[in-house]
Amino acid sequence: MPDHIRIGDVRPRVQYVADGALTSFDFPFPVFDAADLAVYLDEAAQRTGYTVNGAGRSHGGSVDFDAAPPDGVRVTLQRVIAVERTTDFQEGGAFRADTINDELDRQTAMIQQVADEAARALTAAPTDPAVALSLPPKETRAGRYLAFDGDGRAIAALPPVPSNGAGGPAAAPVTPLAAALLDDADAAAMRRTLGLGALATLSRVGADRLAAEANPLGRHTVWMPAGAMTAETGSEPAPVARKLAGGLMLSVLEFDAATAQHAEFALAMPKGWDAGGLAVRLLWTAASGAGAVRWGVQAAAVGDDGALDAAFSAAVAVGDTLLAADDLHETPESAAVAPAGARDGGRSGSGLVQLRIFRDAAHAGDTLAAPAELLGARILFGLAAANDD
Numbered sequence: 223m224p225d226h227i228r229i230g231d232v233r234p235r236v237q238y239v240a241d242g243a244l245t246s247f248d249f250p251f252p253v254f255d256a257a258d259l260a261v262y263l264d265e266a267a268q269r270t271g272y273t274v275n276g277a278g279r280s281h282g283g284s285v286d287f288d289a290a291p292p293d294g295v296r297v298t299l300q301r302v303i304a305v306e307r308t309t310d311f312q313e314g315g316a317f318r319a320d321t322i323n324d325e326l327d328r329q330t331a332m333i334q335q336v337a338d339e340a341a342r343a344l345t346a347a348p349t350d351p352a353v354a355l356s357l358p359p360k361e362t363r364a365g366r367y368l369a370f371d372g373d374g375r376a377i378a379a380l381p382p383v384p385s386n387g388a389g390g391p392a393a394a395p396v397t398p399l400a401a402a403l404l405d406d407a408d409a410a411a412m413r414r415t416l417g418l419g420a421l422a423t424l425s426r427v428g429a430d431r432l433a434a435e436a437n438p439l440g441r442h443t444v445w446m447p448a449g450a451m452t453a454e455t456g457s458e459p460a461p462v463a464r465k466l467a468g469g470l471m472l473s474v475l476e477f478d479a480a481t482a483q484h485a486e487f488a489l490a491m492p493k494g495w496d497a498g499g500l501a502v503r504l505l506w507t508a509a510s511g512a513g514a515v516r517w518g519v520q521a522a523a524v525g526d527d528g529a530l531d532a533a534f535s536a537a538v539a540v541g542d543t544l545l546a547a548d549d550l551h552e553t554p555e556s557a558a559v560a561p562a563g564a565r566d567g568g569r570s571g572s573g574l575v576q577l578r579i580f581r582d583a584a585h586a587g588d589t590l591a592a593p594a595e596l597l598g599a600r601i602l603f604g605l606a607a608a609n610d611d
Contacts, residue, residue: 226323227252228280229330234301235338242293249299250282254328262298263291305332350374439494439605441501446487446577447598448475454484454578462595464509466548474507474595477581479588484580485596491575494607499558501602504540504579506551511592514543516582519556525564525573534578535562544590555602577601 232251240263253259256274260267276283291297309325346355353374357363363378371377406412453459459475466472477483502519520534540556561575581594 226320227254227278227327229327229334230280232282232334233338234331234334236299238297240291240293240295240297243290245287245290246284247287247297247299248282248284249276249301251301251334252280252282252331253277253301254303254331258301258303259285260298260300260302261285262300263295301331301335303328303331303335305336346374439608441602441604444489444601444603445598446489446601447473448485448596449473451475451485451487451579451596454486457481457483457580459483459485459581459596472507472595472597474597476593476595477583478593479583479591482580482583484578486576486578487599489575489577489601491573491603492605493610494605496604496606498604499560500575500577501558502538502540502553502556502577502579503600503602504542504553505597505599506542506553507548507595507597508544508590508592509595510547511590512544513589513591514541514587515590515594516541516585516588517553518580518582519559520578520580521559521561522576522578523561523563523573524576528564528573532563532576534576535560537580537582539582539585541587550597552600 229252234251236249236251238247249259253274254277256277258277259274261272262268271289272285272287274283274285285299307325308328309321311321344355346353351374355376357368357376358378366378366380369377369379402415403412406415449461453461453475459477461473462476463471463473475485500521504517506515506517508515517540518537519540520537522532522534524530524532538557538559540553542551542553544551559577564573577599579596579599582588
């Protein structure tokens with residue numbers, strides 16, 4: 223069996239991410255001597271604090287650190303040998319197999335090292351036409367950017383032209399937006415250029431404020447009491463008026479715990495409506511019982527001269543739990559309900575949006591065994607115009 227190193231088709235560099243506990247890291251390529259292995263923690267080359275095991279073996283070895291590298295640190299192990307010839311065969315001298323094998327192994331290792339470095343360099347694709355990618359002379363490229371001309375050749379370009387026109391005619395081209403940002407003095411000025419106002423740190427700004435900055439018109443709410451809703455023929459929730467002990471009168475629609483029942487109402491949307499989806503928050507109570515109620519909401523839009531016999535959208539569900547009998551309960555805001563049909567009616571000052579509310583009593587999430595009493599609905603919608611002029 224040969225006792226020289228066998229150089230296989232293995233890349234001479236391997237990387238790991240430390241976990242703060244592991245101290246031993248394998249390298250799958252051979253090294254002739256421990257000094258042939260370069261060890262890095264992130265970008266810092268290491269000279270001490272570790273031991274190389276397996277030098278001179280064909281299958282590689284390991285680096286054992288005295289202390290585990292910190293969690294998240296990148297560990298790089300790379301074979302780096304001097305590109306030089308260390309043997310010389312004498313005329314008429316002995317020609318030993320182990321000597322020539324060692325020499326060929328070293329040359330192969332050098333070629334792999336150069337190939338690894340070339341693979342990490344900026345190169346043109348094999349399918350590109352022949353083009354010179356040499357850098358311009360030092361004095362030409364000093365203080366400039368690496369860029370490429372119309373033929374794909376490397377050139378030294380001036381910084382991009384800012385919006386005030388400085389930078390000179392040889393500057394690399396940029397879009398007008400980028401040029402407008404490049405001459406801003408700081409991040410705050412850039413945010414103002416982008417129309418984000420004086421928001422100091424975007425990562426600390428809530429979604430509601432960002433939305434308000436993007437659309438200062440915000441959203442508007444319409445209140446629809448249960449008494450203004452129409453019970454759907456064939457699945458009518460019962461209209462109920464009852465007086466509480468303190469004298470307050472409730473006017474509600476009572477939705478049964480076992481029967482599917484529906485109520486509808488129409489909204490003439492303002493001209494400023496953005497024709498987007500509608501969100502709903504339902505106000506409700508119950509005279510007794512315990513458990514959760516699952517409500518459903520659908521919507522249909524009918525434009526001017528549109529057929530009134532319109533189909534509703536798919537239902538959007540919203541649930542809530544009874545905390546105490548005869549307490550006011552308001553559901554979380556529903557997902558957006560996109561009305562089926564032509565939604566541009568509001569923009570021209572005509573058309574209707576019809577909403578349908580029901581209790582999904584058959585759903586496993588509806589556990590209240592008593593009637594749920596609907597007091598009304600808040601309808602939230604976005605605006606695209608500040609008024610209806």
